[in-house]
Amino acid sequence: MAKKFSTYAVLAVIAGGVVIGAWRMFVEEGGHSAKRDVVVPPLSGDAALGKAAFDTNCAECHGDNASGTGEGPPLVHQIYNPGHHADEAFFRAAEYGVRQHHWPYGNMPAQPQVSHREVARIVEYVRALQKANGIVYQPHRM
Incomplete structure (x- = not known):
């Protein structure tokens, strides 16, 4: 007993x-549904092209400037720092989709219309936003 x-x-x-x-x-x-206030830095090169690709393919769920919506999480959030979600996580998400694991929004479907090059540019854009908002690499702790 x-x-x-x-x-x-x-x-x-x-x-x-x-x-x-x-x-x-x-x-x-x-x-989970809080929209973030996002500082947008000056963008150039691939990050500027990434913003255009993000706006076309990602903003509907992830919000303007990756600030989040009621349909998808903000990507300008500490949980997406490069130590927890490396760049490869973005490529895999676009190719295969993502099962819900951090947020209560449901699964993210694959985005086959987004090319590998566009994903690379989207990553540059999101990382520029994160850096401008104080989100930097932190080792992942389980």
Whole structure:
């Protein structure tokens, strides 16, 4: 009986940790549907071309300047820093889609109409926005 109780106690502590982690992400970070105020830096080269590709293919869900909408998360958010979501994550998302894992918006479908070159430019644009908004590489901790 005592062993069963200790097992339940450990599970309760783990569940509490998950709840606290989720609360911190969604409440302290401004909530899952909160549109971010985004500082837009001067853009040149591939980042400027990336903005055009983003506006055509991504902004409907991810918002103007990747600020988020009620349909998709802001990409100018600490969770997308290069240490947690490397550039390759953007390429894979466009090619294969993404199962819901950080946000409650549902799965992202693949975007086959976006070429590899356009994704590279979109990444340049998003990284420029992130840098201008203080989001830089941080090692991923699990």
